[in-house]
Amino acid sequence: MQVNNSEFKPKIVAFCCNWCSYAGADLAGTNRLNYPADVKIIRVPCSCRVNPMFILRAFQRGADGVILCGCHPGDCHYTTGNYYTRRRMTLLFSMLDYLGIEKERTRVEWVSAAEGAKFAATMNDFVETVTKLGENKRLEDLRCKEK
Amino acid sequence: MLKLPIAKLDEFFAAIAAKETLYLPVDNEGGQAQYKEWKEGVSLSRALNTVRSAKDFFFPQTENLMEFKTQGKAIEVIDSRKESEDFVIFGVRACDARSFTILDKVFLVDPVDTYYKTRREHGTIISLACTRPEETCFCPLFGIDATEPEGDMRGWMTEDALYLEPVTEKGTALAQALGDLLEDADAAPVEEQKENTKKILEKLPFSKLDMEEFNGDNLLKLFDSPKWAGLSEACLGCGTCTFVCPTCQCYDIRDFNTGHGIQRFRCWDSCMYSDFTRMAHGNPRLTQLERFRQRFMHKLVYFPSNNDGEYGCVGCGRCLSKCPISMNIVKVIKTLGEDK
Amino acid sequence: MQREMIERAKALLADGTVNRVIGWKAGEFDYDITPAVFTTAEELDAGFLYNDLCAANLSKYLIKESRKEGKILAFLKPCDTYSFSQLLKEHRIWRDHVYVIGVPCEGKVDVDTVKSKGITGICSMRCDGETVRVETLYGEESIKKDEAMADRCLNCKSKKHVVYDELMGEEGDVLDSHRFDMVEKLENMTPDERFAFWRGELSRCIRCNACRNVCPACTCEKCVFDNDASGIAQKAAVDSFEENMFHIIRAFHVAGRCTDCGECSRVCPQNIPLHLLNRKFIKDIDELYGEYQAGADPDTKPPLNTFTQEDAEPSVIYERGGNK
Numbered sequence: 151m152q153v154n155n156s157e158f159k160p161k162i163v164a165f166c167c168n169w170c171s172y173a174g175a176d177l178a179g180t181n182r183l184n185y186p187a188d189v190k191i192i193r194v195p196c197s198c199r200v201n202p203m204f205i206l207r208a209f210q211r212g213a214d215g216v217i218l219c220g221c222h223p224g225d226c227h228y229t230t231g232n233y234y235t236r237r238r239m240t241l242l243f244s245m246l247d248y249l250g251i252e253k254e255r256t257r258v259e260w261v262s263a264a265e266g267a268k269f270a271a272t273m274n275d276f277v278e279t280v281t282k283l284g285e286n287k288r289l290e291d292l293r294c295k296e297k
Numbered sequence: 298m299l300k301l302p303i304a305k306l307d308e309f310f311a312a313i314a315a316k317e318t319l320y321l322p323v324d325n326e327g328g329q330a331q332y333k334e335w336k337e338g339v340s341l342s343r344a345l346n347t348v349r350s351a352k353d354f355f356f357p358q359t360e361n362l363m364e365f366k367t368q369g370k371a372i373e374v375i376d377s378r379k380e381s382e383d384f385v386i387f388g389v390r391a392c393d394a395r396s397f398t399i400l401d402k403v404f405l406v407d408p409v410d411t412y413y414k415t416r417r418e419h420g421t422i423i424s425l426a427c428t429r430p431e432e433t434c435f436c437p438l439f440g441i442d443a444t445e446p447e448g449d450m451r452g453w454m455t456e457d458a459l460y461l462e463p464v465t466e467k468g469t470a471l472a473q474a475l476g477d478l479l480e481d482a483d484a485a486p487v488e489e490q491k492e493n494t495k496k497i498l499e500k501l502p503f504s505k506l507d508m509e510e511f512n513g514d515n516l517l518k519l520f521d522s523p524k525w526a527g528l529s530e531a532c533l534g535c536g537t538c539t540f541v542c543p544t545c546q547c548y549d550i551r552d553f554n555t556g557h558g559i560q561r562f563r564c565w566d567s568c569m570y571s572d573f574t575r576m577a578h579g580n581p582r583l584t585q586l587e588r589f590r591q592r593f594m595h596k597l598v599y600f601p602s603n604n605d606g607e608y609g610c611v612g613c614g615r616c617l618s619k620c621p622i623s624m625n626i627v628k629v630i631k632t633l634g635e636d637k
Numbered sequence: 638m639q640r641e642m643i644e645r646a647k648a649l650l651a652d653g654t655v656n657r658v659i660g661w662k663a664g665e666f667d668y669d670i671t672p673a674v675f676t677t678a679e680e681l682d683a684g685f686l687y688n689d690l691c692a693a694n695l696s697k698y699l700i701k702e703s704r705k706e707g708k709i710l711a712f713l714k715p716c717d718t719y720s721f722s723q724l725l726k727e728h729r730i731w732r733d734h735v736y737v738i739g740v741p742c743e744g745k746v747d748v749d750t751v752k753s754k755g756i757t758g759i760c761s762m763r764c765d766g767e768t769v770r771v772e773t774l775y776g777e778e779s780i781k782k783d784e785a786m787a788d789r790c791l792n793c794k795s796k797k798h799v800v801y802d803e804l805m806g807e808e809g810d811v812l813d814s815h816r817f818d819m820v821e822k823l824e825n826m827t828p829d830e831r832f833a834f835w836r837g838e839l840s841r842c843i844r845c846n847a848c849r850n851v852c853p854a855c856t857c858e859k860c861v862f863d864n865d866a867s868g869i870a871q872k873a874a875v876d877s878f879e880e881n882m883f884h885i886i887r888a889f890h891v892a893g894r895c896t897d898c899g900e901c902s903r904v905c906p907q908n909i910p911l912h913l914l915n916r917k918f919i920k921d922i923d924e925l926y927g928e929y930q931a932g933a934d935p936d937t938k939p940p941l942n943t944f945t946q947e948d949a950e951p952s953v954i955y956e957r958g959g960n961k
Contacts, residue, residue, distance in 0.1 A: 233946070248914075258952070290878060331841070432774060540906075541845075565872060
């Protein structure tokens with residue numbers, strides 16, 4: 151779905167693990183790297199904390215894209231958390247795709263505490279992808295739209 | 298008696314739809330019938346009845362009651378009701394047509410449910426006589442004549458024509474509005490159809506169940522019957538029976554935080570659910586036995602006690618064909634009725 | 638088979654091995670069969686039934702039943718034993734309180750499927766080899782058995798009993814089924830077609846929760862959807878979001894534990910093919926993490942409770958399957 155609306159600014163929810171990705175976002179900030187202000191970061195203790203319902207509820211509440219960032223596989227602060235995340239999210243995203251919901255609206259990215267530049271680049275790229283897709287229509291909750 | 302050649306059925310639907318919204322049973326993706334709005338190209342289902350009953354039109358599964366918005370210390374209350382428009386429901390069977398009188402006894406007594414009342418006033422019901430009842434049908438048990446359904450206008454469909462008879466003012470007005478489309482006709486084919494259908498109705502296995510036991514005088518005896526344990530043991534506690542039932546009328550009122558206000562809505566509830574009428578201490582009906590008992594006691598004992606002996610069941614047979622474990626009101630009547 | 642089962646049950650009741658029997662009880666017609674617990678020989682004679690119409694999976698009832706005094710005899714079909722084994726693995730059933738007799742299954746006739754062929758007013762139904770003879774209010778009809786079965790039986794995954802104390806009849810084998818054909822067909826559609834397909838199906842949902850309550854894998858003491866704070870009210874089908882959310886999460890919560898018994902689709906009053914959601918997860922798990930049949934083996938780890946360092950990245954779904 152291509153939308154020719156240059157005005158459209160997608161709302162993005164980014165779940166970031168406390169130990170790597172959130173620190174990575176911090177680093178992006180201290181290094182003054184630009185990424186869109188529409189990315190709302192939610193800090194979680196580990197990417198593994200993110201229940202599939204969190205992702206769906208973010209869409210319900212008006213997100214146009216949801217990205218989940220965690221430590222690189224092997225670097226999890228809790229040793230194995232992100233390995234479980236990897237399996238869960240693969241299955242969840244595949245299911246969303248199966249239901250015909252644009253798979254590009256969801257993403258998992260591994261960002262370490264040292265990767266401020268990667269964080270900013272990832273967010274820029276994700277925002278661009280979602281902007282192209284336009285507004286989230288297939289997983290929206292009409293009650294939550296401001297009239 | 299009015300008549301419409303079957304070939305003009307679409308014309309008839311179009312004429313109604315031109316005036317007001319028309320709903321009729323249509324086959325859906327699941328191979329079953331459901332009420333849908335008529336539009337060009339939509340054809341009437343040949344199924345005996347819809348899975349969801351026609352009560353949806355007057356008592357929808359969910360409905361917004363009001364909205365709240367807060368600004369500082371001020372709360373703004375917004376009425377969510379939309380202007381109601383007139384609508385017509387075509388193809389309501391005798392059982393569902395009777396269910397409206399039962400729902401009226403709940404919603405139109407003081408305090409009147411104005412949401413329900415408005416929709417009742419705006420709706421015109423064209424009922425349709427049955428010709429091929431199912432084995433699960435038992436409406437004759439409740440004095441319902443499937444060949445002569447209630448409604449604002451009643452209809453009989455034969456192979457070549459639809460016969461119509463206006464019953465109420467609303468029905469007469471609708472018939473007049475349709476003008477030339479309907480012609481006067483002899484009622485003989487209708488009488489013939491009624492005769493044939495009655496022969497089948499006679500054969501229905503549950504149309505003559507013994508209901509003597511079910512009255513307010515036996516309330517405690519029935520309530521304390523040890524048989525509820527066996528009847529309810531396999532119950533899954535789902536809401537299928539309740540949600541397909543044309544007479545179940547319990548609802549819950551809930552608030553939903555939309556992020557920019559609060560939406561207060563009501564939705565069907567089921568006494569089979571574990572959180573039905575839950576209070577601070579929990580559900581007063583602790584196990585599925587009590588919940589199961591409540592549903593049938595309500596329909597067979599409490600409701601008739603409060604409503605001049607009218608049972609809260611119309612014998613549509615939906616719960617018979619839809620219960621995942623095939624436990625239903627007929628089995629309850631048979632099992633408890635034995636204890637006379 | 639039914640006679641043999643009743644005799645065996647009576648013998649086990651008489652010698653005190655068990656004090657109850659869970660099985661299927663006859664109803665008003667041949668097809669409206671209810672799961673029931675029998676405690677005496679007389680009750681067994683009066684109502685116990687086993688034939689090609691006994692479709693209900695009895696395993697979930699054993700969670701509660703096994704916590705009661707004494708041992709219960711359970712007759713389990715191959716399908717049911719997978720669910721039973723999965724529940725054992727999750728420590729939900731007390732094994733030493735259940736005496737399992739495996740009984741064969743030749744595929745169950747599904748009354749909704751028969752009705753969908755235009756046969757109405759069914760008063761009695763009997764399987765006569767490969768033919769189902771139906772007596773209706775409007776005369777006699779007959780239908781081939783394989784036209785009278787639901788998808789779950791037409792694409793039976795296994796006739797093998799994975800757990801039992803005793804077996805009646807011959808042991809069957811794991812079968813090669815075509816159970817993923819429809820999933821594959823959907824995967825090959827465009828996202829728009831898939832979206833339209835699922836909207837058409839899920840929009841009929843009435844949120845009766847039958848699929849959840851019947852599911853032998855759904856055994857939480859309190860379901861997430863019964864939690865007022867979950868942001869989704871269990872009894873309201875308010876809009877399309879809630880339908881999607883409920884069905885995605887319902888299927889996700891049993892991913893890796895669903896044995897594909899097909900009860901969800903059997904009980905759905907709206908004929909929504911819910912098993913297609915579960916099968917998608919099963920197919921994905923098979924493809925990404927290796928073949929896995931829930932319930933088949935008590936010792937393997939469920940795929941979502943384990944991992945390997947070489948697992949595919951979530952981005953794999955951008956590259957695979959169907960039209961993009």
